Amino acid sequence: MLNTLRKIVQEVNSAKDLKSALGIIVLRVKEAMGSQVCSVYLLDPETNRFVLMASEGLNKRSIGKVSMAPNEGLVGLVGTREEPLNLENAADHPRYRYFAETGEEKFASFLGAPIIHHRRVVGVLVIQQKERRQFDEGEEAFLVTMSAQLAGVIAHAEATGSIRGLGRQGKGIQEARFVGVPGSPGAAVGRAVVMLPPADLEVVPDKAVDDIDAELKLFQNALEGVRDDMRKLSAKLATQLRPEERALFDVYLMMLEDAALGGEVTEVIKTGQWAQGALRQVVGEHVNRFELMDDDYLRERASDVKDLGRRLLAYLQEARSQSLVYADNTILVSEELTPAMLGEVPEGKLVGLVSVLGSGNSHVAILARAMGIPTVMGLVDLPYSKVDGIELIVDGYKGEVFTNPSEVLRKQYSEVVEEERQLAQGLDALRELPCVTPDGHRMPLWVNTGLLADVARAQQRGAEGVGLYRTEVPFMIQQRFPSEKEQLAIYREQLASFHPLPVTMRTLDIGGDKALSYFPIKEENPFLGWRGIRVTLDHPEIFLVQTRAMLKASEGLNNLRILLPMISGIHELEEALHLIHRAWGEVRDEGTDVPMPPVGVMVEIPAAVYQTKELARQVDFLSVGSNDLTQYLLAVDRNNPRVADLYDYLHPAVLQALNTVVRDAHGEGKPVSICGEMAGDPAAAILLMAMGFDSLSMNATNLPKVKWMLRQVNMSKAKELLADALSHDNPQVIHSSLQLALKNLGLARMIGPGANKTL
Numbered sequence: 001m002l003n004t005l006r007k008i009v010q011e012v013n014s015a016k017d018l019k020s021a022l023g024i025i026v027l028r029v030k031e032a033m034g035s036q037v038c039s040v041y042l043l044d045p046e047t048n049r050f051v052l053m054a055s056e057g058l059n060k061r062s063i064g065k066v067s068m069a070p071n072e073g074l075v076g077l078v079g080t081r082e083e084p085l086n087l088e089n090a091a092d093h094p095r096y097r098y099f100a101e102t103g104e105e106k107f108a109s110f111l112g113a114p115i116i117h118h119r120r121v122v123g124v125l126v127i128q129q130k131e132r133r134q135f136d137e138g139e140e141a142f143l144v145t146m147s148a149q150l151a152g153v154i155a156h157a158e159a160t161g162s163i164r165g166l167g168r169q170g171k172g173i174q175e176a177r178f179v180g181v182p183g184s185p186g187a188a189v190g191r192a193v194v195m196l197p198p199a200d201l202e203v204v205p206d207k208a209v210d211d212i213d214a215e216l217k218l219f220q221n222a223l224e225g226v227r228d229d230m231r232k233l234s235a236k237l238a239t240q241l242r243p244e245e246r247a248l249f250d251v252y253l254m255m256l257e258d259a260a261l262g263g264e265v266t267e268v269i270k271t272g273q274w275a276q277g278a279l280r281q282v283v284g285e286h287v288n289r290f291e292l293m294d295d296d297y298l299r300e301r302a303s304d305v306k307d308l309g310r311r312l313l314a315y316l317q318e319a320r321s322q323s324l325v326y327a328d329n330t331i332l333v334s335e336e337l338t339p340a341m342l343g344e345v346p347e348g349k350l351v352g353l354v355s356v357l358g359s360g361n362s363h364v365a366i367l368a369r370a371m372g373i374p375t376v377m378g379l380v381d382l383p384y385s386k387v388d389g390i391e392l393i394v395d396g397y398k399g400e401v402f403t404n405p406s407e408v409l410r411k412q413y414s415e416v417v418e419e420e421r422q423l424a425q426g427l428d429a430l431r432e433l434p435c436v437t438p439d440g441h442r443m444p445l446w447v448n449t450g451l452l453a454d455v456a457r458a459q460q461r462g463a464e465g466v467g468l469y470r471t472e473v474p475f476m477i478q479q480r481f482p483s484e485k486e487q488l489a490i491y492r493e494q495l496a497s498f499h500p501l502p503v504t505m506r507t508l509d510i511g512g513d514k515a516l517s518y519f520p521i522k523e524e525n526p527f528l529g530w531r532g533i534r535v536t537l538d539h540p541e542i543f544l545v546q547t548r549a550m551l552k553a554s555e556g557l558n559n560l561r562i563l564l565p566m567i568s569g570i571h572e573l574e575e576a577l578h579l580i581h582r583a584w585g586e587v588r589d590e591g592t593d594v595p596m597p598p599v600g601v602m603v604e605i606p607a608a609v610y611q612t613k614e615l616a617r618q619v620d621f622l623s624v625g626s627n628d629l630t631q632y633l634l635a636v637d638r639n640n641p642r643v644a645d646l647y648d649y650l651h652p653a654v655l656q657a658l659n660t661v662v663r664d665a666h667g668e669g670k671p672v673s674i675c676g677e678m679a680g681d682p683a684a685a686i687l688l689m690a691m692g693f694d695s696l697s698m699n700a701t702n703l704p705k706v707k708w709m710l711r712q713v714n715m716s717k718a719k720e721l722l723a724d725a726l727s728h729d730n731p732q733v734i735h736s737s738l739q740l741a742l743k744n745l746g747l748a749r750m751i752g753p754g755a756n757k758t759l
């Protein structure tokens with residue numbers, strides 16, 4: 001059964017549209033289960049009715065015409081109960097509804113399974129038979145498994161149709177919404193430019209062309225280039241390969257002929273598809289055919305076809321490398337964005353970024369935040385190869401992307417973009433003003449940095465220090481571990497740029513979703529694995545070199561603070577402190593006269609919350625990492641779009657943990673700051689101030705908004721809002737009551753659609 005399932009899913013995955021996908025599903029499931037009928041009903045979100053979309057066994061004329069509400073018929077029952085229904089005689093059931101046009105009265109037994117994607121029922125898969133019988137457990141399990149597998153495929157096919165502006169029936173629709181993970185705040189309206197990795201056929205987009213002759217010529221040139229390469233390779237390897245092995249090159253040359261793959265691609269180009277898209281389509285069909293074969297030798301031939309396809313694509317991409325056009329308001333879309341891709345867009349044209357893979361902590365997301373470009377990451381459901389040239393809206397606050405936006409939505413987001421622009425201009429006036437509440441409470445606002453670009457942005461926005469300098473960023477952009485001398489130069493620049501303001505440098509924090517290409521960490525569960533201080537304590541040579549570079553860089557400036565990440569207990573802290581003192585001794589022995597800088601720990605693991613007092617006794621300060629602490633307390637990977645909506649830093653458990661940390665740190669006479677997304681949320685910042693945090697550290701983009709908000713709210717009022725928030729047991733209620741209170745105070749300006757992703 002597993003092999004059957006694999007083959008069906010593979011065949012459905014290669015279908016060109018939703019109609020074809022559903023046709024394959026009903027045919028193959030009917031064959032696999034030996035039933036007389038297999039049908040798929042999909043829930044139309046506009047009419048809220050289950051519509052018969054494909055069937056083998058029922059009257060074909062009823063497809064698209066028969067439909068039922070969720071409270072009608074057996075299909076409606078399966079959809080609303082969200083569980084399978086197995087009946088020996090369907091007509092005996094009180095919910096049975098007869099549709100004459102389907103011709104289904106002759107089928108007695110009924111087995112239906114809901115098709116569910118991300119908690120949403122998208123349809124129902126049904127099999128029927130003439131004789132009265134209960135389907136056995138194995139058959140029911142197979143249909144449930146099939147439904148679960150097909151849910152994503154159907155959602156993907158629907159999404160592809162939505163992008164083309166077509167609904168399920170092929171009718172024009174207004175827009176489609178895709179949800180990912182916020183990468184960089186802001187909103188953008190623009191046109192998609194899909195950037196492809198080199199020679200990867202699977203990600204080539206569809207693109208209609210007018211000049212078919214030019215495409216045919218490009219393809220012929222590519223064919224000639226690959227033929228030439230094959231002949232040269234064959235000759236070069238003549239002495240190293242046996243004749244039967246060299247025959248593979250002859251097979252390749254035959255496949256390139258007009259009667260084979262070459263001719264098929266030419267025919268597709270003639271329909272108006274560009275050469276790269278035609279090549280992807282033809283190669284994909286051949287690969288799927290080979291992979292579905294039972295014979296191992298023939299299955300292996302799929303890789304030969306792929307190789308040939310890649311070689312042809314490389315020639316086609318080379319011919320087009322200069323022809324990528326970046327319009328004004330370009331939204332760059334890729335399977336996996338890289339910093340190099342950002343650099344290729346002419347200055348002033350890039351307004352938004354969309355990446356199918358990657359997280360809010362990806363290097364590209366960090367860079368995008370530094371550049372102030374709205375970004376959405378982890379958009380796994382977006383069939384991105386289909387969006388080239390299509391109008392998009394990027395919402396970097398909520399992590400949403402809209403394709404084919406309606407006039408109403410476009411107008412709404414254009415207003416948000418304009419509001420943001422005006423707001424930024426208005427907030428510039430706050431740069432030189434201190435962050436003081438109307439009743440005189442002073443709240444230092446610091447920034448999180450990692451790139452040189454962050455420095456200028458932080459200074460333009462009036463930062464009072466650096467609460468978190470991510471030292472891993474310079475490591476991530478190298479091809480090897482940077483030397484002590486290289487690190488010293490980078491750190492010196494950062495310390496000097498902010499002098500005399502304090503700069504808090506976090507020691508190397510890799511692992512989790514922050515990988516170094518030259519130091520790969522392969523783990524089943526990286527967030528609970530070898531990361532942060534655990535890596536550097538296991539590699540004291542890395543830790544010592546970095547600490548020495550930091551200390552030397554601070555000579556004569558004395559504004560360095562060292563921060564230790566991922567501390568889970570006293571033992572790790574003592575080990576790290578020992579190494580820091582050792583490095584300090586070495587540096588002083590070499591003649592560099594620097595005082596011992598303040599050392600702090602990050603509170604980002606629940607264990608550290610409950611050891612705040614003990615940790616505070618041994619260090620100079622504490623800093624809460626709100627992003628990691630939230631995800632560890634709630635057991636939610638914040639970079640996983642499937643559970644991203646469960647990640648909420650206003651969850652009662654998070655608020656109570658933060659309150660505990662401040663109380664216990666202050667009990668030991670030690671200051672405590674907080675960095676992360678929460679500190680940069682103007683509404684959440686009010687609660688943090690009320691808790692007693694000594695400083696807030698955030699993205700430079702959000703600093704003016706937080707400053708504006710805190711300058712409007714009395715400390716006494718902030719404490720009232722905190723008391724109210726802590727009295728609720730539901731994060732949604734906390735959001736709503738906080739939003740309402742700020743609205744009543746006339747402060748809704750910072751919590752509108754463009755203010756942040758949660759309120």
